[in-house]
Amino acid sequence: MQFKIISIYSLALVFALSACSGKKEEEKTVYENTKFAKGTENTVHLTSQQIQSVGITTTTIQNRNMEKLVRLNGKAEIAPSHISSVSSIMGGHIKSINIINGSHFTKGQVLAVVEDPQFIQLQQDYLVTKAQLEAARLNLNRQKDLNTSKASSDKTMQTAQADYSTLNATLRGLEEKLRIIGINAKGLNTGNIRSRINVYAPFSGFVSKILVNNGQYINPADTLFELINPAGLLLELKVFENDVNDIKTGQEILVYNNQKPDVKSNARIVSVVPSIENGGSATAVAKLSSAHSEFVKGMYINAEVNISNRYTQGLPNDAVVSFESRNYVFEDLGKSNYKMIPVVIGISDDQFTEIVKADFLKDKKIVQKGAYSLLMMLKNKAE
Incomplete structure (x- = not known):
């Protein structure tokens, strides 16, 4: 009886194993x-x-x-035409510097003051020449009157005319030199001659580099400052090969930086470089629709271009x-x-x-x- 029970259990175990095996095959x-x-x-x-x-x-x-949203990334750069090197028209010693690196300035602001005795000499030459020109003018008028009545020879009158013309040309040249260094010749007199001239900002922007210090002697060819005009900010964007045919000059895009991804500004593609670099990408250049202080030279930026209605x-x-x-x-x-x-x-x-x-x-x-x-x-x- 015990043997039969064992046989029944064995048979049941065989059926169970067989069922499991079949299930695994199905799975x-x-x-x-x-x-x-x-x-x-x-x-x-x-x-x-x-x-x-x-x-x-x-x-x-x-x-x-179909529509497509192309995502680009790149860096903010400044066009070379909007990076200016400022120098003094004439040499001299730096008396003061009124800006620091990174500071903002406005057009016409005094950036530095340069001092030198030659500025005094230039103003003095102008005033002396101006006085001589007045005397030459009176002499010329007198010679014209004398020549009319034949009391003076033609040669004398011609000499007076040449003296006046020479002094007039000299005065105009000195006047232009004074204008270039920032001195108004029309208002110059013996009571306001000065030994210092100002170096003015040619536009509004930011200071990139200061290359001089107080007391330093500079030559006319020496660069004092490197200035950046933010109006020349460009966005150089990387365009992968698969997207090159979708990016065109004139397309409107949205740009933002990593610090403020929710603040997006309008820009426009102004050029696309027609070549694929070793990394498998081309370069597109965009310009902001309006100036934004959030974007500065060297900053990494992102852009979105919506390609719509493409059949x-x-x-x-x-x-x-x-x-x-x-x-x-x-x-x-x-x-x-x-x-x-x-x-x-x-x-x-x-x-x-x-x-x-x-x-x-x-x-x-x-x-x-x-x-x-x-x-x-x-x-x-x-x-």
């Missing part, structure tokens, strides 16, 4: 039962059971209007799969065979992805639902 994934066409690394064959399990559906290449060819998003930074679709070859085809994608939205140069997919049946499962099958085969 095997479709990938483990996949059959591949001989001699092809990119083709997969499915059984009818696998097709039903994966739920294969197909679609075709489609034409449609192109594409496929539903789930028909395009990616593996190792490349994109693929699967063509239904018939008789449960599917071939993986590499494609180049363009813009994408919530539903569709653009296929660049998609004419070779025309009239082909492309797997939509189940494309990722087919990719996994090929991946398992390679492993």
